[in-house]
Amino acid sequence: xxxxxxxxxxxxxxxxxxxxxxxxxxxxxxxxxxxxxxxxxxxxxxxxxxxxxxxxxxxxxxxxxxxxxxxxxxxxxxxxxxxxxxxxxxxxxxxxxxxxxxxxxxxxxxxxxxxxxxxxxxxxxxxxxxxxxxxxxxxxxxxxxxxxxxxxxxxxxxxxxxxxxxxxxxxxxxxxxxxxxxxxxxxxxxxxxxxxx
Numbered sequence: 001x002x003x004x005x006x007x008x009x010x011x012x013x014x015x016x017x018x019x020x021x022x023x024x025x026x027x028x029x030x031x032x033x034x035x036x037x038x039x040x041x042x043x044x045x046x047x048x049x050x051x052x053x054x055x056x057x058x059x060x061x062x063x064x065x066x067x068x069x070x071x072x073x074x075x076x077x078x079x080x081x082x083x084x085x086x087x088x089x090x091x092x093x094x095x096x097x098x099x100x101x102x103x104x105x106x107x108x109x110x111x112x113x114x115x116x117x118x119x120x121x122x123x124x125x126x127x128x129x130x131x132x133x134x135x136x137x138x139x140x141x142x143x144x145x146x147x148x149x150x151x152x153x154x155x156x157x158x159x160x161x162x163x164x165x166x167x168x169x170x171x172x173x174x175x176x177x178x179x180x181x182x183x184x185x186x187x188x189x190x191x192x193x194x195x196x197x
Contacts, residue, residue: 002049002051003048003049003051004046004048004049005019005021005026005028005045005046005049005062006021006044006046006047007019007020007021007022007026008020008021008042008043008044009038009041009042009043009044009045010025010041010042011041012035012041014030014032014035015029015030015031015032015087015091016029016030017029017030017035017038017047017062019045019047019062026060028060028062029059029060029061029062029083029087030047030061030063031063031068031072031087031090031091032090032091033068033090033091033094034047034062034063034064034065034068037064047063047064048063048065048066048068048069049061049062049063049069050063050069050072050073052083059083061083061087065095067095068090068095071086071089071090071095072086072087074128074131075089075124075128078120078128079123079127080123081120081124084115085116085120088113088114088116089113089116091114092112092113092114096150096153098132099132100153100166100170101170102124102125102128102129102132103132103166104166104167104169104170105125105129105166105167106167106170107121107122107125109170110125151177151181151183151185152173152177152181152183152186154183155173155177155183155186155190156169156170158183158187159172159173159187159191168194172190172193172194173186173190175190175193176190176193177189
């Protein structure tokens with residue numbers, strides 16, 4: 001099984017990538033979250049991979065972060081979700097936001113992701129809630145780099161510790177958070193919004 005590739009990025013035509021390793025060109029599918037962060041053509045790239053073999057096809061998927069690959073694999077354990085929808089999920093929402101939505105049981109927000117209907121969203125919440133709890137430490141930041149929670153993630157955790165329900169916290173943070181806000185600023189604004197002041 002192929003688990004990792006290090007080579008030269010030859011072609012980038014979303015969702016397809018071509019990476020040359022030792023004179024062999026590997027064609028991979030990747031989510032937009034990975035494609036956005038790739039280096040320029042001709043540069044070295046290291047991708048974590050998922051190898052999938054079916055009766056009539058073989059596919060290789062590439063990811064820059066372990067959190068993305070883990071979520072891709074876990075999504076496909078949910079009935080009705082295949083690789084195509086799993087890639088769409090990763091392309092439509094960050095791993096940290098996805099983990100928060102599942103933990104909060106926010107079915108409505110999940111249905112806004114391309115390819116996810118209400119029944120599928122409900123299955124995701126039921127079947128993945130325990131897994132995202134286990135992955136929560138690694139999902140909000142890049143698992144490979146050990147990055148800390150972002151400001152919104154820190155605010156979300158703090159507000160839940162104050163006793164607010166997960167779904168309410170998700171709604172408040174999404175409503176008030178602005179790029180560049182510190183966790184403290186998000187918490188203050190969320191508390192004011194919750195109190196209606």
